[in-house]
Amino acid sequence: MIQIDRVDQVFRARDGAGVVALRDVSLRVEANSFVCVVGPSGCGKSTLLRLIAGLIPCTRGSISVSGQRVDGPREEVGFVFQKPTLLPWASVLDNVLMPLKLMGRPTEGPRGRAMELLAMAGLAGFEQKLPGELSGGMQQRVAICRALIHDPPILLMDEPFGALDALTREEMSLELLRIWTERRKTIVFVTHSISEAVLLADQVVVMSARPGRIDRVIDVKVPRPRNFDQQGDPEFQRVSHTVRELIYANRKAAADAP
Amino acid sequence: MRPDDDRGEPELPPGPSAAKRALRAAMPWLAVLGLFVLWEVAVRAFRIPDYLLPAPLEIWSQTYALKAMVGMHTLATLETILYGFVMAAAISLPLAVLVTASPAIASAVYPLLVIVHSIPKVALAPVLVVALGANELPRIAITFLVCFFPLVISIAAGLLAVPAEYIEMCRACRASRLRELWRVRLPYAVPFIFSGLKVAITLAVVGAVVGEFVASEKGLGYLIQSSTAFFKTPLAFGAIVILAIIGIALFQAVVAIERAFFPWAVSDDRFRE
Numbered sequence: 326m327i328q329i330d331r332v333d334q335v336f337r338a339r340d341g342a343g344v345v346a347l348r349d350v351s352l353r354v355e356a357n358s359f360v361c362v363v364g365p366s367g368c369g370k371s372t373l374l375r376l377i378a379g380l381i382p383c384t385r386g387s388i389s390v391s392g393q394r395v396d397g398p399r400e401e402v403g404f405v406f407q408k409p410t411l412l413p414w415a416s417v418l419d420n421v422l423m424p425l426k427l428m429g430r431p432t433e434g435p436r437g438r439a440m441e442l443l444a445m446a447g448l449a450g451f452e453q454k455l456p457g458e459l460s461g462g463m464q465q466r467v468a469i470c471r472a473l474i475h476d477p478p479i480l481l482m483d484e485p486f487g488a489l490d491a492l493t494r495e496e497m498s499l500e501l502l503r504i505w506t507e508r509r510k511t512i513v514f515v516t517h518s519i520s521e522a523v524l525l526a527d528q529v530v531v532m533s534a535r536p537g538r539i540d541r542v543i544d545v546k547v548p549r550p551r552n553f554d555q556q557g558d559p560e561f562q563r564v565s566h567t568v569r570e571l572i573y574a575n576r577k578a579a580a581d582a583p
Numbered sequence: 584m585r586p587d588d589d590r591g592e593p594e595l596p597p598g599p600s601a602a603k604r605a606l607r608a609a610m611p612w613l614a615v616l617g618l619f620v621l622w623e624v625a626v627r628a629f630r631i632p633d634y635l636l637p638a639p640l641e642i643w644s645q646t647y648a649l650k651a652m653v654g655m656h657t658l659a660t661l662e663t664i665l666y667g668f669v670m671a672a673a674i675s676l677p678l679a680v681l682v683t684a685s686p687a688i689a690s691a692v693y694p695l696l697v698i699v700h701s702i703p704k705v706a707l708a709p710v711l712v713v714a715l716g717a718n719e720l721p722r723i724a725i726t727f728l729v730c731f732f733p734l735v736i737s738i739a740a741g742l743l744a745v746p747a748e749y750i751e752m753c754r755a756c757r758a759s760r761l762r763e764l765w766r767v768r769l770p771y772a773v774p775f776i777f778s779g780l781k782v783a784i785t786l787a788v789v790g791a792v793v794g795e796f797v798a799s800e801k802g803l804g805y806l807i808q809s810s811t812a813f814f815k816t817p818l819a820f821g822a823i824v825i826l827a828i829i830g831i832a833l834f835q836a837v838v839a840i841e842r843a844f845f846p847w848a849v850s851d852d853r854f855r856e
């Protein structure tokens with residue numbers, strides 16, 4: 326479970342002025358639930374994830390993960406960045422094992438697990454390839470395997486499919502759902518695709534910008550297992566519509582403001 | 584049945600033929616040979632005296648006649664180059680790591696480096712002879728000083744060029760500074776290190792000759808000076824040619840090491856994105 330309690334985040338911009346990235350953000354993410362965060366770019370989605378991951382300390386308020394206050398990076402968290410950020414000199418297998426190497430844990434035992442993860446992601450036979458020899462979608466799948474290697478109960482994903490084409494994206498979303506169904510985790514997933522958010526999430530968190538805050542949290546009651554055929558379902562459409570309305574209303578408000 | 588089921592694997596398109604490839608490989612050599620032929624012909628046709636511009640064959644015969652002596656000088660120069668270069672590499676790597684470890688250290692060390700680098704090494708040479716004695720040390724020190732600055736700069740640039748996401752990944756895994764350096768920063772910096780090494784090895788040749796000009800009774804730099812003093816210009820030219828060959832060979836050796844041990848760093852794919 327992730328508990329975010331009245332968090333403010335202020336950055337110092339280059340010119341020394343303060344940039345309020347997040348303002349009074351509170352959110353509770355239940356254990357093993359799938360939460361998607363949507364919002365206009367610059368509303369602080371990445372900042373929110375980095376706060377939860379303990380990569381940056383929050384200016385005010387507090388964040389706790391599994392009941393413990395976050396004051397630095399924690400091993401029970403896996404992070405998937407927007408870019409695959411694979412190390413170009415290491416093989417696919419070594420890239421998947423990289424978190425363990427960086428943590429200073431043994432990698433001989435988990436090799437089998439890494440191979441399994443890769444096979445599950447449809448990458449069997451690519452273990453010894455270099456990342457440069459893989460397509461963008463395959464690289465991102467390796468990055469997801471890497472985040473899963475130490476089996477973290479919490480997975481934070483920052484627009485992980487943002488750089489992929491639409492077809493690969495849909496395929497990857499379904500794959501992620503399958504992985505999550507097989508092995509439940511708490512997932513916080515940032516995206517700018519509304520249909521992706523509704524397809525994946527138990528709850529969609531809609532954020533608005535300047536200052537970044539949480540606008541509303543919407544429950545998605547579309548039955549699982551999910552697939553893209555459900556896009557026609559009334560519930561799917563209702564949620565998509567609400568999310569879209571909220572985002573556009575915020576945009577309009579921002580544009581009207583002086 | 585799909586229409587292409589019985590067509591089998593497509594064949595690779597044929598590469599350039601063996602003869603073409605051989606010609607392409609021989610091209611640089613042919614060009615150099617052509618230049619020498621032109622040179623020889625021009626010197627003979629215009630009757631240019633030896634002490635102004637000797638012809639290639641004359642250079643060869645005079646240098647070859649003294650091969651034992653020339654060989655000794657060549658070895659001395661090679662030694663100076665390699666000692667200076669290896670020292671520069673060995674010192675610049677930890678120094679670059681130190682400089683990039685924290686902004687405070689960087690702002691303390693950088694100005695010192697720049698000051699040392701701004702001093703003309705030729706001006707420093709006589710002082711070094713007084714300080715280090717009349718042996719090979721001042722020559723090695725000059726070689727070192729000439730080539731280590733660009734090396735530090737390029738290694739430091741490589742260590743700092745690591746994209747922020749890689750560093751965040753290390754932090755998310757709670758990697759220690761040492762592991763971050765070893766697993767991510769250093770490998771990432773390898774192409775930068777090698778471009779620094781390529782510059783440094785070329786400069787090392789220059790540094791060694793400068794050192795020998797000022798303070799030596801050995802080495803190709805000394806040979807050039809002493810033979811021109813006696814108008815034995817062909818011998819001086821012979822020494823220059825040997826220096827050029829040493830420069831090319833050492834540069835290619837660095838390239839070969841990079842290809843052999845860091846093949847992923849040679850292709851530029853990773854910088855395209």
Ligand SMILES: Nc1ncnc2c1ncn2[C@@H]1O[C@H](COP(=O)(O)OP(=O)(O)O)[C@@H](O)[C@H]1O
Nearest residue numbers: 336337338344346366367368369370371372373
């Ligand atoms: N390290 C930083 N330094 C200064 N400003 C930052 C930093 N990180 C983010 N910001 C600012 O905070 C705001 C939110 O950024 P971000 O969380 O990346 O938004 P999003 O991911 O929703 O697009 C932006 O205005 C951005 O400029």
Ligand SMILES: [Mg+2]
Nearest residue numbers: 370371372483
């Ligand atoms: Mg972002």
